[in-house]
Amino acid sequence: MDLHRPPDGTLKLPGADLTPDFFRRPPGVCARALIGCIFRWHGCEGRIVETESYEEFDDPACHTWNRPAARNFIATHDAGTAYVYLNYGVHWLFNVLTKGPEGNGFVLFRALEPVAGLEEMRKRRGVSDEISLCSGPGKLTKALGIMGIHHGVDFLGGGPTGIREGGGMEIVTGGRIGISRAAERPWRFGAAASSCLSRRF
């Protein structure tokens, strides 16, 4: 299994922090480009290995399809803002707002490969296995301590939160998971070699 980091976990890849401009592109473009980037959140870091994109219009699986609040969120927030919500009354899911001239939408973070702060993640998750620490959209929010209070937060300002540019990983695509409408659209993106995916492609 290749976790794309040395065994001691100390590797710090060079790269600048993403800015809101990164998210002024369509959600599908952003979702693909985020694979391999490092998500940093208050002392914990993980490499993004799985995402899904949701389009503001003509996408029955997007919250904007039947939630006025989601449409209002897009209207009142800038690109790069965190869109966090509770799913099934149990799990927080973390999305990033994409907003630009070619269309708006969201990117759902579905899985990370733990890079730093693993002990903190283990404490919050209650499991020790590194592979399964962040191998799902609900797991990664629990591991990082992401909750409803982070909804609407601009987290790209540098400092304790942000996303460092990465890439260079072989990417695979597939249908979105866990939805009943428009699931066949190939808007799920993953790092082909990762062992931390929520499901195999």
Place this chain on the structure above:
DNA sequence: GTCATGATTCAA
């Protein structure tokens, strides 16, 4: 594989 879990949003 099945199943219990259980908050929020929104329409009726």
Place this chain on the structure above:
DNA sequence: TGAATCATGACA
């Protein structure tokens, strides 16, 4: 008031 929901862990 109720239906729907971008999931997980436990158990068989």
